Amino acid sequence: MDRTRTYAIAGCGMMGREHMRNIALVPDARLIAIADTDAGSRDAASALASALGQSPAFFTDIAGMLGTVRPDAVIVAAPNYQHFDIANLLMQHGVAILLEKPFCTTVDDAVTLARQMRDYDPLVWVGLEYRYMPPVARFIERVQSGETGAVKMFYIREHRFPFLEKVGDWNRFNRNTGGTLVEKCCHFFDLMRYSLQDEPVRIFASGGQDVNHLDEQYNGETPDILDNAFVTVDFSHGGRAVLDLCMFAEGAEQQEEIYAVGPIGRLDVTIPAATVKWSPRDGSGMTIEAVETPTDALQAGDHHGATFFQLQAFHHALVDGTPPALTALDGLRSVQMGAAAQQSIATGLPVHLDFSQTGEKLA
Ligand SMILES: NC(=O)c1ccc[n+]([C@@H]2O[C@H](COP(=O)([O-])OP(=O)(O)OC[C@H]3O[C@@H](n4cnc5c(N)ncnc54)[C@H](O)[C@@H]3O)[C@@H](O)[C@H]2O)c1
Structure with a gap:
């Protein structure tokens, strides 16, 4: 069975780039696209992608990215206050979601989003990777x-x-x-x-x-x-x-x-x-x-290897259709x-x- 799955990243600041380094370590995970509103972050991610041997397409916004490419999963690493809106946008496209913590910035939004996600079939995973x-x-x-x-x-x-x-x-x-x-x-x-x-x-x-x-x-x-x-x-x-x-x-x-x-x-x-x-x-x-x-997992981020092991588990769930x-x-x-x-x-x-x-x- 082909275990390859394609990924996009929404937000390639500090944490988005940590995800890039960890995608590079997970067998069969392929980074195909990145959306970020900031030119400086896109430039930094582009340089990192070259160093990692990745060749994602770059976009200035998530809607534009999803209008062009069809990743299996999107990792959301944009600022906290955007998580609710971005998750809603992603759910309109039927992709699997790895949503960085915190889930939302308010209890009201978190309750609403958790209800919406109850009825959403693709894999949804919240990045509480500690x-x-x-x-x-x-x-x-x-x-x-x-x-x-x-x-x-x-x-x-x-x-x-x-x-x-x-x-x-x-x-x-x-x-x-x-x-x-x-x-x-x-x-x-x-x-x-x-x-x-x-x-x-x-x-x-x-x-x-x-x-x-x-x-x-x-x-x-x-x-x-x-x-x-x-x-x-x-x-x-x-x-x-x-x-x-x-x-x-x-x-x-x-x-x-x-x-x-x-x-x-x-x-x-x-x-x-x-x-x-x-x-x-x-x-x-x-x-x-x-x-x-x-050592490679330790060096791929600032979270004592957690980002790698979480991503590996996410990838397995994505391929095998198991729950988050x-x-x-x-x-x-x-x-x-x-x-x-x-x-x-x-x-x-x-x-x-x-x-x-x-x-x-x-x-
Ligand atoms: N799990 C963890 O341990 C951990 C650690 C650090 C950060 N985070 C989370 O990751 C997220 C990002 O944090 P960071 O430290 O990388 O911040 P950052 O400011 O370094 O990066 C955020 C990036 O998102 C981009 N962005 C903003 N709005 C966007 C949009 N609408 N579409 C696409 N890109 C957009 C910004 O331009 C920036 O490049 C936050 O939610 C943060 O809480 C999680």
């Missing part, structure tokens, strides 16, 4: 196998560098990104749900914009994005999780530290150290498992949790969530 970082995948596998016993405490720390500069500086304002806890922390809320195999019932958060971007101005406006937060999440089966985010901590040795603790012991994983540690309570001592990621591992519902839930955390910070109050019925509203 699940695919090999050390994180191994950690989650061990958590889900029950090694710790039922997880009571789950913790994610991301201490990193500030938001990077983007084409048109779109990431400086909540209205464009959905807010920091939607924009980037959707990854972490997804990891919590997936690791615990459970849904949240309450979120309480404290956060602020205390250090970053305060001296920047865009058309007379100062950025309004959070740069640090603590978020606590209660899950329906009694587990509780914490997100500890700091975006002025690039000096930290480990960018991400995650642990899960249950009655039998504690598992933790750190990135980039890529070790999974098991610390049992029975006194038998800690064991450390080093998790390797292939990361669904529109996962996208919706990660936006709902991020929006609830943003709301909690704004009001100073906890936000109750009820996903037991339709799960479409924040209480």
